[in-house]
Amino acid sequence: MLGDAQRSPGTPGGPEPQWQTCGRRPAGMVTALAPRYARTTVRRSELRTLTELVGPAAAGRAATVELTGDPGSGKTALLAALAAEARRAGRVVLRGLGGGTAGQQAPFWPFVEALGTLDGLGPAQRDTPADGAGTALPPAAGLLRRLAQPPEDPDTLAESGGGLTRGCQYFAELRRLLADCAAAAPRGLLLVLDDFHWADPCSVRLLETLIRRPVGTGLVTVVAHRPRQAPVGLRLAVRHGVELGTVDEIGLAPLTLDQSAELLGAAPDTPALRRLHTRSGGNPLYLTALAAADGDPDDLAHLDARRDLETRLLAECAPLTDDERLAAQAAAVLGDTFDVEAVAAVAPLRHGVACRTLGALRHRDLIRSAPGHGALTFRHALLRDFLYAETDACWRAAAHRRALDHLAERGAPPLDLAPHVVRSGTLATPEDRAVLTAAVKEALPAGRTAPAAQWTASALRLQRAALEQSGRRTTAPGSAATADTGPLGRELWLPVVRALAAEGDLTRLRALVREILAAHTRLPAAERAAVVAPLALILAACGLAEEAQALFTPLLAALRGTGPQEAALHVQSQLAWVLAGQLPPRAEVEVLARHTADAGPLTAGGALALRGLSAVFTGDLCAAEGNLDASAHILDGLDPEPPGGAGAEGPDAFAGYLLVLACAESAMGWYGPAQAHVERALAEARLR
Incomplete structure (x- = not known):
């Protein structure tokens, strides 16, 4: 017990992953590394398929490819990689975006934007280089002029049945001009239309024309869109093209675990990677954002990933x-x-x-x-x-209150109500404590320790607020606490504290201990001891010896001269050192004999166990044997108070005393009694 209580941090095993950024990172850590570039490489299969479909353009054949995927699945990055491949092959690449989310765009905007990347179209276009910049395509100027001069109202023109004769002639002319542009590109023309779910109706009608009557020259059109947001006309046009055999489909599935590992620069068997992969659903955008939330907030790659997600979501919600x-x-x-x-x-x-x-x-x-x-x-x-x-934070608190009232009327369980109580802030009422306590009792058996700790802390804060209000309403001495202002019993918060300690969640443990202590500051010292002592022993068992002693010290000063209760706390303060893996000096342990002269049997038995342990480790085996025999005689005959009891002798320490006795007996070579006392200690710990 003593040797394992204070371990030094170990060194993670296995080879350290090779990171693509400056500096070194701990093995097993997951990070978001250069997300924009990583996304173009992890979907190699889809990129290979796209490249093969674009290939026929070199032979003068036309093709249309539909690329679909959820937001953040990597469509744009994949199109960028495809455009780079096409440029290396000598093809002319035009790239246009659907209208975007910020208001209405001009008719045919994706096509106009794509054509604006070519040379020979005026200074405005040349000021913004993009894919295909530096390439002259003479027929493009005529196509741009015709796109800007539709023969009738664009809304009427976009309707499949509207302006039939003139509309058909106009779209046929646009198709011919596109064919001329493709014919002017010696190695073919790649037209990339991204975010086409936002395209205007005229652009959808033109795409439908190209699908129904493919251009006979080397034009390859790749249309990327989000299928759930695509207009009906676009979905019908593409589906008809698939049936005709003029459209090929590529859908982006969620990333595999190996692809996620490559994207984040982590080993596939990293536990954190599996968690992030599951939470993200294999979506590259969400995966890098979640990894950024887990990583160093000052890391530029993480900052880029967070901003990337926020920008995209802001654009969607604008x-x-x-x-x-x-x-x-x-x-x-x-x-x-x-x-x-x-x-x-x-x-x-x-x-x-x-x-x-x-x-x-x-x-x-x-x-x-x-x-x-x-x-x-x-x-x-x-x-x-x-x-x-x-x-807005104020609106949000009121909204949580409305949600709480609505769900309560519908009979929702406490587990569903408790989060709204917590987030109602100052709008929560003392009556809400009943919801929180019921939720805690349901959450702990389900293994939901973290929310149970949050709800317990909130219930304690409501208790403090109710006590303060009650104190302002009445100052009469001896006024009885009502059900709304009375203190929460330790049968609620103590199991939560123990669960946090068992999980090693020291951050939440410390926070909850502070809330518990703050909620009981008004109690007399003698009553407060039943709260402080078990908390201090739990902190000590987690290796927080100094924090445990910081709880005992003021309480011992307040209880000086109180007899058995002071003695019990003195012995428990020495027990805390042992539980934290530190052996107190023998002189301090021997002083316990003076403090426990009039103590009860549990305190006396615990003091003897501590004295025996100290004697064993200082080599005084004769003294150790006498103390341990006497301690075992007392502790074996005890049946401390029922579970939840909080008597002066501190029944919470009983399991600790048994462990100390077992440790000393084991050091003496008395393995049979040691095992028996360990088993009883575990049984007592479970009981309480």
Whole structure:
């Protein structure tokens, strides 16, 4: 026990991964490294397929390729790699973007932007070099002029049946001009249209024309879009092309674990990588953002990944109407899943308005259907986190209160209600303690220690607030505490503290200990001892000896001259050193004989066990034998108070005394009694 209590940090085994950034990183750490470049290399199979499909352009044949994938799946990066390959092969590359999210764009904007990358089209185009810059394509100027001069209103022109004769003639002319551009490119023309789910109707109609009547020269069109956000006209046109055999489909699946490892520069068997891969769903954008959240906030690669995600999500949410944004924020407050009724209550919005706005959010692929009748969820948890963080803090607290009231009316379980109590802030009431305590009791058996600790701390803060209000209302001595202001029993917080200690979660353990102590500062020292002593022993068992002693010292000063209780605390303070892996000086242990002259049997038995242990390790075996025999005689005959008891002798220390006795007996070679005392100590620990 003593030898293992204070280990020095070990050195991780296995070879250290080769990192692609300056400096060295600890083995097993996951980081987001150069995400923009890494995404172009991990999808080698898709890049190879795209390159093979583009190949026919060199032979003068036409082809159209549809590239689909969720937001952040790597479509743009893959297209950039394809464009680089095509340029190396001598092809002319034109790249255009769909209209984007920030308002309406001019008709045919993706085609206009793509053609604007060529030379010979005026100073405005030459000022912005891009793929294909430096290439002269004379027919492009005529195509640009015709795109800018449609024969009729663009909205009417884009309709499949509108302006039939003139519209058909116009799109046929555009198709011919595109064919002339392709013919002017000796090794073929690659037209890359990215984010085409945002394209204007005229651009969709022109693409439909190219799909139905492919250009007979070396034009290859690659259209990338998000299938859930693509307009119906685009999906129908592409589907018809697939049936005709004029369109090839490539869908980007989630990354494999090996691809995720390559993207982050980590070994595939790294536990943190598996966790990040699962949480991201194999999405490169989310994967790098999650890795950035886990990494060094000052690392430039991590900062780039976080900004990348925030920028993309901000762009997606920018066009939302006020009602749509309000509904999205209400949904973010509700959590992982929600429905129309809940969003309407939390926003608040009328039911019909909430239904329409959620439909609009589904159309934008911000939310999706979830298992369960009428249930909805966000596309990814990171999107929810982003929207949640963007809301006003005061509005958010009130929204959590509305969510709590709505869910409580629907009979939601305490585990679903407790998060809203915590996040209601100052709007939480003393009555909410009942929700929190019920949630804690349900969370611990389910292994949810972290939320149980958070809810316990919140319940303790509500207790303090209620006590302060009660103190302001009445100052009469001896006023009884009500059910709302009475202290939370240790049967609630002590199991949570022990669970945190068992998991080694020292950060949450320290925070909860502070809350517990703050909630009991008004108690007399004699009553406070039943709170402080078990907390100090648990801290000591976690190796926090100094912190444990810092709890004992002021309490011992306050209880000086109180007899048995002071003696119990003196012995427990020495026990804390042993539990922390440190053997107290024998002189200090021998002083316990003076303190325990009038102590109860549990304290006396514990003091004898400590004296015996000290004698063993100082080589005084005769004294050790006498003390250990006497300690065993006393402790074996004891049956401390029932579980949850908090008597003056500190029954929480009973298991510790048995462990000290077993350790000393083992050092003496008395293995049978040592094993028996260890087993009883474990049984007592489980019991309490």
